[in-house]
Amino acid sequence: MADLSSSFVGIRSPNPFWLASAPPTDKAYNVNRAFEAGWGGVVWKTLGEDPPIVNVSGPRYGALLGTARNLIGFNNIELITDRLLDVNLREIRQVKRDWPDRALAVSLMVPCEERAWKTILPMVEDTGADGIELNFGCPHGMSERGMGSAVGQVPEYVEMVVRWCKENSRLPVIVKLTPNVTNILAPARAAQRGGADAVSLINTVSAIMSVDLDGMTPSPSVGGRGAHGGYCGPAVKPIALRMLGEIARDPECRGVPLSGIGGIATWRDAAEFMALGASNVQVCTAAMVYGFKVVEDMIDGLVNWMDAKGYRSVPEFVGKAVPNFVDWEQLDLNYTVKARIDQSLCIRCGRCHIACEDTSHQAITRERDGKRHFEVIDAECVGCNLCVNVCPVDQCITLESLPVGTPDPRTGQPVRSYANWTSHPNNPAQRAPAATAPVK
Amino acid sequence: MASADSTKTSGIRANRLPEEVYARNFADAHPALTPNQALVESDRCLFCYDAPCVQACPTGIDIPSFIRKIATGNIKGSAQDILSENACGALCARVCPTEVLCEGSCVRNLQEHKPVAIGALQRYATDWVFDRGVQVFQRAADTGRRIAVVGGGPAGLSCAHRLATLGHSVTVFEAHDKLGGLNEYGVAAYKVAGGIAQREVDYLLEVGGIEVRFGQRLGKELSLAALRRDFDAVFLGIGLGAVNALGIDEPAIDGVYDAIDYIADLRQSQALATLPVGRSVVVIGGGMTAIDIATQIRRLGAEDVTIVYRRGPEQMGASTKEQDWAQTNGVRIKHWARPTGLLSDGGHLAGVAFEYTRLDDQQRLAGTGERFELPADMLFKAIGQVLVRDSLDGQVGLLDTASGRIAVDAERRTSLPGVWAGGDCVAGGRDLTVEAVQDGKLAALSIDRALRPAQASGVRHG
Numbered sequence: 001m002a003d004l005s006s007s008f009v010g011i012r013s014p015n016p017f018w019l020a021s022a023p024p025t026d027k028a029y030n031v032n033r034a035f036e037a038g039w040g041g042v043v044w045k046t047l048g049e050d051p052p053i054v055n056v057s058g059p060r061y062g063a064l065l066g067t068a069r070n071l072i073g074f075n076n077i078e079l080i081t082d083r084l085l086d087v088n089l090r091e092i093r094q095v096k097r098d099w100p101d102r103a104l105a106v107s108l109m110v111p112c113e114e115r116a117w118k119t120i121l122p123m124v125e126d127t128g129a130d131g132i133e134l135n136f137g138c139p140h141g142m143s144e145r146g147m148g149s150a151v152g153q154v155p156e157y158v159e160m161v162v163r164w165c166k167e168n169s170r171l172p173v174i175v176k177l178t179p180n181v182t183n184i185l186a187p188a189r190a191a192q193r194g195g196a197d198a199v200s201l202i203n204t205v206s207a208i209m210s211v212d213l214d215g216m217t218p219s220p221s222v223g224g225r226g227a228h229g230g231y232c233g234p235a236v237k238p239i240a241l242r243m244l245g246e247i248a249r250d251p252e253c254r255g256v257p258l259s260g261i262g263g264i265a266t267w268r269d270a271a272e273f274m275a276l277g278a279s280n281v282q283v284c285t286a287a288m289v290y291g292f293k294v295v296e297d298m299i300d301g302l303v304n305w306m307d308a309k310g311y312r313s314v315p316e317f318v319g320k321a322v323p324n325f326v327d328w329e330q331l332d333l334n335y336t337v338k339a340r341i342d343q344s345l346c347i348r349c350g351r352c353h354i355a356c357e358d359t360s361h362q363a364i365t366r367e368r369d370g371k372r373h374f375e376v377i378d379a380e381c382v383g384c385n386l387c388v389n390v391c392p393v394d395q396c397i398t399l400e401s402l403p404v405g406t407p408d409p410r411t412g413q414p415v416r417s418y419a420n421w422t423s424h425p426n427n428p429a430q431r432a433p434a435a436t437a438p439v440k
Numbered sequence: 441m442a443s444a445d446s447t448k449t450s451g452i453r454a455n456r457l458p459e460e461v462y463a464r465n466f467a468d469a470h471p472a473l474t475p476n477q478a479l480v481e482s483d484r485c486l487f488c489y490d491a492p493c494v495q496a497c498p499t500g501i502d503i504p505s506f507i508r509k510i511a512t513g514n515i516k517g518s519a520q521d522i523l524s525e526n527a528c529g530a531l532c533a534r535v536c537p538t539e540v541l542c543e544g545s546c547v548r549n550l551q552e553h554k555p556v557a558i559g560a561l562q563r564y565a566t567d568w569v570f571d572r573g574v575q576v577f578q579r580a581a582d583t584g585r586r587i588a589v590v591g592g593g594p595a596g597l598s599c600a601h602r603l604a605t606l607g608h609s610v611t612v613f614e615a616h617d618k619l620g621g622l623n624e625y626g627v628a629a630y631k632v633a634g635g636i637a638q639r640e641v642d643y644l645l646e647v648g649g650i651e652v653r654f655g656q657r658l659g660k661e662l663s664l665a666a667l668r669r670d671f672d673a674v675f676l677g678i679g680l681g682a683v684n685a686l687g688i689d690e691p692a693i694d695g696v697y698d699a700i701d702y703i704a705d706l707r708q709s710q711a712l713a714t715l716p717v718g719r720s721v722v723v724i725g726g727g728m729t730a731i732d733i734a735t736q737i738r739r740l741g742a743e744d745v746t747i748v749y750r751r752g753p754e755q756m757g758a759s760t761k762e763q764d765w766a767q768t769n770g771v772r773i774k775h776w777a778r779p780t781g782l783l784s785d786g787g788h789l790a791g792v793a794f795e796y797t798r799l800d801d802q803q804r805l806a807g808t809g810e811r812f813e814l815p816a817d818m819l820f821k822a823i824g825q826v827l828v829r830d831s832l833d834g835q836v837g838l839l840d841t842a843s844g845r846i847a848v849d850a851e852r853r854t855s856l857p858g859v860w861a862g863g864d865c866v867a868g869g870r871d872l873t874v875e876a877v878q879d880g881k882l883a884a885l886s887i888d889r890a891l892r893p894a895q896a897s898g899v900r901h902g
Contacts, residue, residue, distance in 0.1 A: 067483035068480045347548070350489030350490055
């Protein structure tokens with residue numbers, strides 16, 4: 001059976017599933033329950049200076065729901081811990097003592113002054129915690145006070161604070177990045193220059209969830225007014241994966257351990273983050289929606305998948321998809337696919353037809369011999385995948401690639417071997433045709 | 441309170457059940473969807489292209505659109521989609537055999553053997569506008585045209601409402617003292633609980649331009665000739681009147697009932713416990729009326745109820761779902777038998793004699809010679825109705841000879857100029873409420889086209 005045990009920047013945990021710094025890790029009661037449920041580690045909810053911040057007592061969360069009230073996206077305007085520093089530190093010390101085999105990192109956010117960091121770092125180290133995570137990500141509330149994402153958006157500040165932390169603490173330093181930047185590589189590289197042991201990403205995305213059309217206020221409304229919050233949950237996973245992949249394949253960041261965060265709700269999500277470079281993952285929204293028990297499926301789902309694939313330990317597949325994440329110009333422009341509709345699975349809803357007919361390439365029939373019949377017209381199909389995406393039946397429509405040399409009915413030409421945009425005659429900046437084949 | 445008589449007492453009795461059981465037995469058989477259920481169910485609709493459900497709906501409601509509007513919270517728009525094609529959409533949501541219409545053609549059947557609950561969603565949207573008094577129709581400017589609609593059932597209501605909406609002035613002539621036709625007098629009570637038939641009538645009349653005259657029967661208080669003289673157009677939605685005979689000797693004994701009449705009494709009853717109910721009941725017939733009477737008499741406390749039908753389950757007018765419903769209610773259905781005689785005891789029905797049937801070499805129904813008897817203190821005839829010819833002023837040329845009903849063309853025009861017809865009284869349909877509504881709609885649109893100034897010549901009569 002596959003071994004899930006994890007070592008992240010020297011912090012050991014029985015599995016790579018940590019709870020992210022967030023409401024579920026605000027106090028000992030919750031963290032004890034999480035460890036009882038099987039979570040490998042936690043990042044304690046962000047500590048700040050006393051006196052503690054004050055949270056709103058109105059709604060703190062908002063959600064993007066599907067029609068059947070399935071949660072697609074989630075949003076919060078809660079700030080860092082609103083409890084006294086000493087209370088948190090005492091609980092952290094006790095929890096670490098009670099759960100020595102679990103990872104316990106502590107998230108921190110204090111003003112951008114070396115004095116502030118010098119003060120808090122020894123207090124955290126004294127609890128016996130395994131590491132610290134610098135909260136450079138929260139996009140709401142604290143950022144207005146010059147902390148959180150206000151730091152994460154300025155690479156020079158990131159580098160400076162990381163350096164202070166490395167100079168004033170022996171604990172491993174994880175830098176949590178905000179996605180609310182133009183180029184995620186800038187803060188990631190800055191963290192590395194400052195000496196960070198790892199980066200974790202993404203923190204939440206700045207967002208307004210919806211507008212209350214009766215009250216004419218952003219939702220959730222706090223007494224008739226709304227502020228932007230931090231968006232997370234399944235909807236942000238694609239954003240997180242892309243930013244993770246950018247760092248994972250960046251030559252300057254190569255070798256920096258990555259902790260993946262952003263909409264991870266299942267073992268499959270976790271495996272995808274790991275394949276794209278994350279050594280471990282952090283979870284929040286899925287736990288807030290379903291409770292801590294969701295970790296059970298993450299653990300045995302990942303083990304079962306690893307067993308099926310022959311991976312004995314997590315590092316064997318971490319980063320395996322990174323070499324295949326390339327810029328668009330490296331894609332094979334000669335690769336040719338055609339959609340195929342399995343008539344035995346087709347329920348004849350016609351969604352593929354109307355999607356293709358109205359908005360794409362008019363490549364799917366709607367009837368044959370006077371009956372509803374949906375079939376791909378190869379001479380029109382560009383293989384765009386829209387029909388696959390809109391089909392309600394799994395595996396009913398699939399894409400079939402045409403082998404090199406076979407004729408493409410759409411172009412009338414045989415499919416040619418790999419060639420990308422860099423050498424394409426239509427490319428005004430055409431380079432020598434020294435195209436490289438994709439890494440397998 | 442009268443003491444309840446047991447279901448086991450012989451003969452025809454009232455008060456067979458404890459008082460509180462009646463209300464339970466005749467409450468909504470299929471409760472309304474909650475808002476959350478409606479959202480979840482609406483999310484199952486795939487918004488099919490050229491949707492098969494729309495093709496299967498006799499009134500052509502844009503079903504994917506009305507369901508999507510439920511999902512988006514645009515319930516008024518949803519009801520508008522429904523009611524603009526089917527004025528009786530609230531009733532049809534409850535009484536349509538959806539399993540052979542929209543839901544029967546839903547592509548979800550192929551995927552997971554469970555269609556989208558289109559009928560329940562249609563009810564949700566129409567209930568929503570009824571409950572809130574939200575009117576989705578607005579009458580067009582008055583055209584000055586006057587149309588007589590004879591019969592205030594689904595066909596007549598649909599026709600009258602569409603004509604009124606288009607700006608015409610409509611007079612509805614109704615034989616009974618309520619509008620609604622079989623919706624009010626014929627459908628099983630638990631399908632249309634909560635007075636929905638009259639709520640629908642009220643909603644439709646609210647648009648204006650419709651005058652109603654009750655107690656007006658064609659061939660009695662009304663004549664077709666006078667209507668043609670006094671109005672710009674006439675629509676006949678007179679339904680069927682006379683109940684078919686059993687085709688056997690029917691001695692004058694107690695205990696033999698027309699199902700149609702009994703259901704009408706039941707529907708109008710304010711005290712179900714006072715209705716006469718036998719202990720052993722036999723129903724002859726195979727259509728919806730047979731199912732409705734059998735199930736309702738069971739729910740009124742009859743101990744044994746048997747439907748006897750001369751052919752097999754596939755030939756029954758009632759759908760498989762309806763047959764299942766009756767059987768779930770404890771009704772026994774016996775196929776392939778026909779009555780041969782009524783047994784009596786002291787002027788009261790005591791039983792019914794039957795002969796088994798089969799199809800002969802020419803696929804005609806024939807007796808097998810094998811016989812049996814069923815004890816019965818109550819017998820219901822539910823073997824279909826025929827058009828009352830006397831009502832037509834001797835205009836038998838209107839009739840389709842094969843069916844004995846009024847012949848109409850695709851626009852529901854009769855052979856008589858200026859006279860349209862629809863619903864059960866015309867030939868060619870399946871006697872479905874939803875088809876009657878479509879007839880009324882098509883006739884109204886045809887009348888409107890005929891009466892518009894450009895085409896007006898040759899249409900006015902009298």
